[in-house]
Amino acid sequence: MIKIENLSKTYNAGSISVIALNNINLSVKEREFVSIMGPSGSGKSTLMNILGCLDKPTTGVYELDGECVQDMKDDELAVIRNKKIGFIFQSFNLIPRINALKNVELPMIYAGIPAKERRVRAIRALQKVGLEDRMDHNPNELSGGQKQRVAIARSLVNNPSLIFADEPTGNLDTKSGNEIMGIFQRLNEEGATIIMVTHERDIAMHTKRMIVCRDGEIIEDKLVENQIIINSEEGSL
């Protein structure tokens, strides 16, 4: 599903160039649930941005679903993001003026899906995260956990191959955080491939595989022993 070979990213800030990622090799298979950990400045965000096709590597190969994306143009990457990737952010990143349903419909608008089908699919996605009764609320009328569930629904609607979550529980209390992790585990059970960036080991323990970055390199890549499982009852969905 994901294959990265000798991937590097260098930022040029004036005369100094900063190496954010140094010759990284990584592969992620379908139905994996991976967490990327590391302190700030470790390069995990850069890696996330490149994996999420928001940024391009300086050198190296990135193969997503059999397609080499490292040399694609911006608009081609936009299509990849739209069709193959679902994003979940720490700060939810919902559009404030429009209600939950419209927010979930948004990726389908850019995919050119007709309005009727959009609505049906958006409602189905909201049902999946247990928020169908809140769909006509604007983001400011929702709690943090609810907002993140809307964001998850939004990430799912175009049936992406991959779901990226960037510190998805960072702005949430423990209970809401557990709910979100429960949803991720369930989605993973149902076949979704999920990659999650976090700096909390507790949260990473909910995933199946843990990758640790430091100074632009992967220093640890192991399967999670004693994975914390949240069953749906406990997640109070």
Next chain:
Amino acid sequence: MNILESILVALAAIFSNKLRSLLTMLGIIIGISSVITVVTLGESSQKAIDMEFEQFGAGRAYFSMNWREDYSTKDLLTPDDIDALKRSFAEEIEAIVPYVHERGKAKSKNDWLDVSLTGGDENYIKIEKVDMVSGRYLTVEDVKGKRAVSIIDKEMALEIFGRTNVVGDSLDIEIWGSQVSFIIIGVYEKPKSTLQAMGGQTLGNIFVPYTSLEKITGSGDYYWDFELTLAKGIDTDNVTQKMIRLIERRHGNEGQNKYLMQTAEGELEVINNVTGIITLVIGAIAAISLLVGGIGVMNIMFVSVTERTREIGIRKAIGAKRRDILMQFLVESVIVSGIGGIIGTIIGVGLAFIVSSLIKIPTGVSIGTIAIAWVFSAGVGIFFGIYPANRASKLDPIDALRYE
């Protein structure tokens, strides 16, 4: 994303900032309404002038001595010149008479009224249009017989006789010290004229055979000018040149520039040029306010883009292409300008109606002007929206998502 979605998104953005959108539109509203007012008033006055000329006689012309040049008796126009012109330009000339106008006093019940007398012939009605109310117009016999007959206007009849059924009555007029009785053969009504209405009351005009006026004043051998009406649809400039050449040949003064010919068509062209230039200049000044309004739109679009940087980042992250973002902001700018344009058009047309009714000219709002104004306001939206929209579309999704 299709255009309909862009419009919906733009409308949502506009309505979420009602006051700001309205203030932005205000610039466009003022710009468009002032342009429309000026252009419409310009067109209206042009139309009024055209109508005036139509009434006054679009084919009306004067053939005269060139007063800037010296001339001797042999150069002066003669009755034979009239006959020659009539013969040679039977098709082109509808009516031609020597210019014979006199001032006189008409005897009223207890007073003498200042009147002007116009010498005409049976075709003079083609030179100066009047509506006959009763009686008849001048005839060939009146002219040939140098009859003391007259046609007076209705208001004058009321003034002098206190009634309008005055055909057959006689009117005493004093010209150059001698008193002559003219039999009234007809009563006419002055056509309603905008310029005359604007200029107030004009002097009563009495039409008499020019030959009878000449008889009274003892003139008629030489003339300084002819009045004439040219047929419609002829090449006026060409015919004018030919007429001057004919008269020059008859007097043996070819190329000496002794004669002039002025045509209403030529005058109209000059006036229309002047009003056209005035309209253009004021319109251009008004267009500056439209430009200022456009800059206002651009400014607000920049604010809107900055304010929604994060939204742009979100949209890009979930799959919006550059074009989608560009369209979103461009459509927003066009809608703001477009709505401003529509309101501005309504206000502009309204103002034009008010002003033109105040100065008593007919309003001619042309669809063309309105169409141009709308296209122009949408153009302003595109022109001043493209830069901010382009900047929005170029935002890097990562930076945009980080924007606080």
